[in-house]
Amino acid sequence: MKDERSGQNRNCRVRFAPSPTGPLHIGGVRTALYNYLFARQQQGTFILRIEDTDQVRYVPGAEQYIINSLQWFGLVPDEGPGFGGAYGPYRQSERKEIYDQYAMKLVHEGKAYYAFDTPDELEKYRESDPTFKYDASNRMKLRNSLNFTEAQTKQLLESSTEYVIRLKIDPKNSVTFQDRIRGEVTFSTDELDDKVILKGDGMPTYHLANIIDDHLMEISHVIRGEEWLSSTAHHVIMYDYFGWNPPEFAHLPLILKPSGKGKLSKRDGAKFGFPVFPLSWESGDPEDRFTGFKEDGYLPEAVLNFLVLLGWSPHSEKEMFTLDELIQVFDIENIVKSGARFDIDKALWFNQHYIIQSSNEDLAKKLIITCEKLGIQTNESYLLGVAALMKERVHKIDEMITSAMYFFLPPTSYDEGMIKKKYKSELGQHLEEIGKVVGSSESSSLEHNVKSYISEQSLKMGDIMPLLRIAISGTMQGPDLFETMSLVGLEESRRRISSSVEAYNKLIQ
RNA sequence: GGCCCGUUCGUCCAGCGGUUAGGACGCCAGAUUUUCAUUCUGGAAACAGGGGUUCGAUUCCCCUACGGGCUGCCA
Numbered sequence: 001m002k003d004e005r006s007g008q009n010r011n012c013r014v015r016f017a018p019s020p021t022g023p024l025h026i027g028g029v030r031t032a033l034y035n036y037l038f039a040r041q042q043q044g045t046f047i048l049r050i051e052d053t054d055q056v057r058y059v060p061g062a063e064q065y066i067i068n069s070l071q072w073f074g075l076v077p078d079e080g081p082g083f084g085g086a087y088g089p090y091r092q093s094e095r096k097e098i099y100d101q102y103a104m105k106l107v108h109e110g111k112a113y114y115a116f117d118t119p120d121e122l123e124k125y126r127e128s129d130p131t132f133k134y135d136a137s138n139r140m141k142l143r144n145s146l147n148f149t150e151a152q153t154k155q156l157l158e159s160s161t162e163y164v165i166r167l168k169i170d171p172k173n174s175v176t177f178q179d180r181i182r183g184e185v186t187f188s189t190d191e192l193d194d195k196v197i198l199k200g201d202g203m204p205t206y207h208l209a210n211i212i213d214d215h216l217m218e219i220s221h222v223i224r225g226e227e228w229l230s231s232t233a234h235h236v237i238m239y240d241y242f243g244w245n246p247p248e249f250a251h252l253p254l255i256l257k258p259s260g261k262g263k264l265s266k267r268d269g270a271k272f273g274f275p276v277f278p279l280s281w282e283s284g285d286p287e288d289r290f291t292g293f294k295e296d297g298y299l300p301e302a303v304l305n306f307l308v309l310l311g312w313s314p315h316s317e318k319e320m321f322t323l324d325e326l327i328q329v330f331d332i333e334n335i336v337k338s339g340a341r342f343d344i345d346k347a348l349w350f351n352q353h354y355i356i357q358s359s360n361e362d363l364a365k366k367l368i369i370t371c372e373k374l375g376i377q378t379n380e381s382y383l384l385g386v387a388a389l390m391k392e393r394v395h396k397i398d399e400m401i402t403s404a405m406y407f408f409l410p411p412t413s414y415d416e417g418m419i420k421k422k423y424k425s426e427l428g429q430h431l432e433e434i435g436k437v438v439g440s441s442e443s444s445s446l447e448h449n450v451k452s453y454i455s456e457q458s459l460k461m462g463d464i465m466p467l468l469r470i471a472i473s474g475t476m477q478g479p480d481l482f483e484t485m486s487l488v489g490l491e492e493s494r495r496r497i498s499s500s501v502e503a504y505n506k507l508i509q
Numbered sequence: 510g511g512c513c514c515g516u517u518c519g520u521c522c523a524g525c526g527g528u529u530a531g532g533a534c535g536c537c538a539g540a541u542u543u544u545c546a547u548u549c550u551g552g553a554a555a556c557a558g559g560g561g562u563u564c565g566a567u568u569c570c571c572c573u574a575c576g577g578g579c580u581g582c583c584a
Contacts, residue, residue: 019584054583119582126581131510133580164582182514191512191580199582206584230513230579253515254577260520262577306521309533313522317532336522338515339577346521346534356547393546418544465543477545 012044014221016070016077017210019051020062023281023290024069026342027225027255027264030307034252035223036075037308037330044220048080049213050091053203063091069278073300074323087217092209099204102212102242103165103197111241112197114145115166116156133193136171165198167207167234167241175233180221180250180332187233195234207231211238214247223250223332226339227263250332253311254339264342266290274344278303297370297396298347302354306347310340320353348395356392363387363400370398376408385487389479404478407488410496411474418476419507422466428501430457431467439494443486450482471500 016032018024039046048070050063063081070076079085089095106112115134121143125132132138139146144166145153157163173189197208204212214222229251239246254263258272269276269290278300279292293303305321312335314321321329355363364383371378386407390400401408434453441449454464469481472493478484485493 017584021584051584057583115582117582122582131580133511162582166582179514185513187513193580196582201582203582205582210584225578226514227578227584233513251514256577258520260576309521311521315523317523319522319533340522341520343520343534349534352547390546392548461543469544475545479545481543 012039012042012220013047013218014039014044014223015047015049015214015217015219017049017051017213017224018066019054019057019206020059020066021054021057022059022062022266022288023277023279023292024062024066025264025266026276026278026293026303026307029069029073029075029278029303030255030310031223031225031252032070032075033073033304033308034312034330034332034335037326038221038223038332039078040327041330045078046075047085047087047217047219048077048083048090049217050081050093051206051209052091052093053199053206053209055093055201055203065279065281072278072294073304092204092213095209095213096203098216099198099208099212100202103204103208106167106197106238106241107165109241110168112165112167113194114153114157114163115194115196116143116161116163118162134166135169135193136190139194162200164196164200166194167197167238169194169234169237175236177232177236177246177249179229179232180248181253181335181337182229182251185229185232189233189237192233192237195231197238207234207238211235211242211244215239215242215244219247221248221250221332224252226251226254250335253336255310256339256341258341258343260341263339268342272344274347276342297398298351299354299358299397302351303347305354306350310342311336352395355394355397358391360384360387360391363391363397366397367400370401374401376401378408382407382487389483389487393477393479404473406473406475406478407484410492410499411470411472414470414474414500414503414507415476416507418466418470419504422463423504423508425505425508427463427467428505430459430464431471431497431501431504434464434468435494435497438485438490438497441490443490446486446490447482467500467504468497471497 014035016028016035018028036046038044048067050066052058052063067082077083079087079090081088081090103112107114122134134142146168148156169189169192171190174186175189175192176184176186179185195207196205198204213219232249232251236246256262257264257268264276266276275291275293275296275298277290277292278294280295281288281290281292283289294300301322304323308321308326309319312330314329315334316329361384364380364387367383367387368380371383386400386404390404394400394403434450437449437453438446451461454461465481466476469476469478472481472485472488488496
């Protein structure tokens, strides 16, 4: 069914629903990406919903961080806080009254009940019995409205005793639902506990808020991480209690640590030496600061391309995709079932590829920021030249600068091993002469002039070029030497050659 | 412990009853290059184990093992 006015498919509405408890994890980005691709492909709607029902774990700034991250990747929501939409508010903390109402409805219908057990009491039960579950087998022994008379309950409620509302799960049934990725999944209700749906502070838990919002926002497909698979049975029961049709479910495989032991977590970045967040995260607590992919020199399209292939396959040999191409070929059916380890080497390879594909202009703009950060004085047109020479020999943006400081300063050290191998004092004079040739050449004639000198003097390219290269850059690694000298400046190159002769002579003594 | 989900090269993915089990990253070797990188060529490298079903199982079923997730008044 198409809405003629918006051109959107009203049957397809998906949401990305992160909780603002800190920076958005890279796994969350992938979930957002899959939701976005599916929505775009179906000409549906991509919704951002902020699940901020936990007041204790709420982190100021996290919501903005999430939005900034999505924008960096170009995954812009159609509806959400700050994005408009007819189904708001899109922050759960602003929907408290709605949840209240529905929770009460369940209580009145006997599908939920008040429970007065304190967190301390419950903790003690779990301590003495780790398998303790608040369910049909136990609830008649606990402090809740199922055991109390109406008057008792009323009195407790009125004396403002803290309480929660729990979902009443009937035992000896089974719940089955279809998962688009995993097929049919079944749970016995004997395994399910009476989940808290409304907390002591009056806020709903995820379980309640999520199904009410998904229903009210007319979400058609719930695409989320596998960590939610276990609680989906509870959700299906609630849909049933309310008399609503559940959306379709698709539970994504998790992104695992490189070691494969557990899902990738925020501390793994520091542990394994790569970012796990899109953007850097600042915080007063030094333990809670993280560098992002962006600041570490990654391109958003590279990260996205890497990410989309972690758990999904296009079923073709093609592996480089633009967002638009992904929208065309994405298919939930091709999402993989098993967890995928995070492999930073593959990400670096994608990044290298996208850097090479980038225009020098785009790269130069990014390099200006890098240079400012490093305190290097330069300008965009010079960086254009650096980008042209360096882009196919780096994996990250910043490396075009950090591994090529000789574009900005004379070398501070020389590759000694190579000098000892190649340099003989009688070559010093030749180097000085070549320096003069360099200094008196034009960029266009430079290569010709230097090569002419080398052949006229019956020298060998393989003997002279390394010494020249080290004179200019200090290292044996780098772009075409003549182009490098042209960019650095021919007069500057002459100076560097000159001072290298002195240094070389000292080194071989 | 219980429940749920999973298991093809080191890693990410193809394969959907009969294939020399394919590609990519990484690794190794070679070609090109003044070096590095890019590019190109080649190479090593996998169906967790055991039972079935079948003429025939990597493919279907069961068990075991291993891995992951959940088991909170967190999402």
